Amino acid sequence: MKTILTVDDSPSVRQMVSYTVRSAGYDVIEAKDGAEALELAQGRSFDMVLTDQNMPRLDGFGLIGQLRNDPRFSATPIIMLTTEASDEMKARGKAVRATGWMVKPFDPDTLLAVIQRLIG
C-alpha cells in the first residue's frame, strides 16, 4: 500500500485530507507542521507528500527544500496546497523543486485525481 504524508497545521483540514486519501486506499501519515514532517521523514520514506504552505515552525517551502536535499526524497512527488496561485508562489515552488501545486479550497475528488495522476 502506498503511503502519503500529509502536512497541515489545521487539524480539520488534515483529518479531511487523510480521510479522503484513505478512502481511496492509500495509507496516510499526518504531521502538523514542516518540522514534524521532517522528523517523520528521518526514519522512513513516503510515496508522496501533500503539504500546506503557511505553518508555524517550518513552512511548506522550507519543508520541500529540506526534503529535496535528502536523496531519498529527490524524486518523491510533493504537492503544495496553497490558498493562492500567484506568480510569486509558483516561482518559489519551482525554486524548491516542488512537483506541483493545488489551490485551496479544493474538493476531495480533485485531490484524488491529482494523487492518482502522480502515483496511480
Place this chain on the structure above:
Amino acid sequence: MPIDISRFHESFFDEVAEHLATIERIALALDADPHADAETYDELFRAAHSIKGASGIFGFAEMAEATHALEALLDALRNGAIEPTSDVIAAILEAHDELRALLAAYRSHEPANADALHHLRVRLEATRTGANARAPVRERRLIVRVRTARRDHERAATLASIRDALGAIARVEEIADDGETWRASVVGAHAAERLREILLFATDDHDRVDVEEAAEAAPEPKPLDASAFGFFDDDETAATTAPPTEHRSTAPTARARGENAEGSSIRVDVKKVDQLIDLVGEMLIAQAALQSSLAELDEVRHQELLSAAERLSRYTRDVREAVMGVRMLPIGSIFARFHRLVRDTARDLGKSVTLQTGGDDTELDKGLLESVIDPLTHLVRNAIDHGIESPDERIAAGKPAAGTIALRAYERSGNVYIEIADDGRGIDRDRVMARARDAGIALSDDPSDDEIFGCIFLPGFSTAASVTELSGRGVGMDVVRRNLAAIGGHVDVESAAGAGTTIRLRLPLTLAILDGLSVRVGDETMILPIASVRESIVLSASDVHVAADRPFIAYRDTTLPLIFMSDDARTSDGEHVALVVEHDRLAGGLVVDAIEGQHQVVIKSLEANFRRVEGYSGATVLGNGRVALILDVNAILTSGSFGHEAVPKAS
C-alpha cells in the same frame, strides 16, 4: 466516489474558535503594547490565514471571504505597510466579533448576517488602504421579547424600566404587547449579546428576556473560484517572476512552541464526561452499601476481604477525584475575556483602566465556571463604573490616572476564591448608611463594615448618584448574590474609602458532590451541607424560650431562632440537638432528633428526577439504598417565618 466532509465540521468549528481567540488575544496585547516581535505578527496573520484556508475547503464561503479581507489587513501589518494604530486594532476586534457571530450562526445552522459581513469587508479594506478608516456604523435591528411572571403594576414597572434601559442606548421603534409577551423592535449599534447584558440589570428570575437579530434576507450563496492545480514541469511560470517580497517576519524558524498541545490532548464531548461522573456517583453509592454490610463481619475471620474492600474504597475515591478533575478548567479561560470587556467599558465611560489577572491556573468545575461568568461580568462593570474614578479625579487624589482592576483566583481549604479588586474610590460608608436608613433597613447602633457593606446586596439597594447605561439601576448586586447562592457560593466585600474595593466570591470546587452531615428527623435521614453548619449544641427543654409564638434560645450574646424539624423534637421533654446553621448573615438553630454522621454525598437534582421542592436543594442515595433529602439552608433561613409551619416536614 462521493466523499462527505461534513463529518469534519465540528472539528473545523473548534479550530476556528481557537484561532479567533488567538486573534483577540494578540489584538488586545498589541493595543496595550504595539512593540511586538515579528513572531507575534506572524502568529496573528497565520490565525486568519488558517481560518480562511479551512473555511474554503469545508465550503463556508462567507467566512472564507471575510477572513480573506482580514488576512490582507494582517499581512499589511506584518509587512510593516501599516502600523497597529488603535483604528487598526479596533478593525481587527470588530472582525473578531463578526467572525465569532458567523461561527455561532454556522454552528446553529442559521443564515449568516450578509449585511454585517459586507460592512466588515468594507471596513477592513478601508483600514488596510487607509482610504477612509471609518466604515459607517452599522445599525442592526433587534427584536426584544419579554415574558414575565409579574402581574399588573409590577409588570408595567418592569416593562417601563426595560424600555428605559433600551431607550438609553438605542431607538425603540415598535412596541407590541398582548399582555403575555411584550415585544419591541430596537435599532442601534449594539449586538444582541450586549443588549441582553444591559437588560440583566433591569430584570431578574421572574422575567424571561429574548433578544435576537431581526431576520434579514438570506445571503446569496456565492460560488468560490473553481479549484485549480498544476505541475511545475508542464507549467508556464518563468523564473523571472517577481522575487518574494521582503517580510517583516524572519525566515521560518524551528523554534519549538509549548502552546501547541494538540498532540497530547483530545477533545471529548462534555456529555461523556458527565456520564462518567454519574457512573462514579453510582459507584460511590454501591461502595457505601458494601461498606455498611461489611461492617457487620468479623474483622479477624474476614481480614482479607476487608482489606480488599478497603483498597477498593480508596481507589473509588481516587477515581472520583480523577473524573471530577476532567471537568475542571483553568479560570484563566474566562479571565481572558475580561480584557476586552474592561477595554470597551472603560472607553465608553471615558476612563482608563488596566486589568491584571492572577491565579489563572486555578481550576474550577466547568459548570461552575459558566455560572460565575455573569456575576463576574457584573462586578467588573460595577468596578469600572462606580469604583474607578475619572482620570481627573484620580490625579487630584494623587493616584495614577489609569485605574487598576485585579482579578485573582486561588484555592483554599476546599473552596475556590475569586477576587475582584479595584483601586478606585471605595464604597462610601456614610452614603450606604444613609441610603439604608431611607430604605428602612435596620442597622445596629454601631454597625460593622460587614453589616453596612452587606446592604449593597439587598434587593433594590443602590447608592449610584447617576443612573448610567451600565449599572446603578438598583438591581444587580442582589442578583449577583442570588446567582452565587444558587451554586453554593458566597460573596463578601471589603472597602476602604479612597483606596478601593475588593469583592470576594467563594465557590465550592464542584457542583456534583457535597460534604454533608446526615441527621435523623423522625424516620427520615436528611443531609445538611457541612459548609453551612457552624456548630452543634445540646439543648434541654428549659433552654428554649418562646416569644410571639416563635421558639428561640440564648446563643452567645444574642438570640437564635429555632426551627423544629419534626414533631418529636418539638414535643419531647428530653434533650435536643440543635445545629447552628448560617447563610450569608442569617443564622438559625435546626433542631433534629440525632446526628448520624458525616458523608460525601452525590447530589441528585430534584428538578430533573422529580420536581422542585421548596426547602430542599436536592437528594442523594444513601449507602442503605434509601433516598435522603438535602436541606436548602438558605431557603429555610430566608423563608421569613421561623415557625413550625415554615419548616419542611419529613414526609
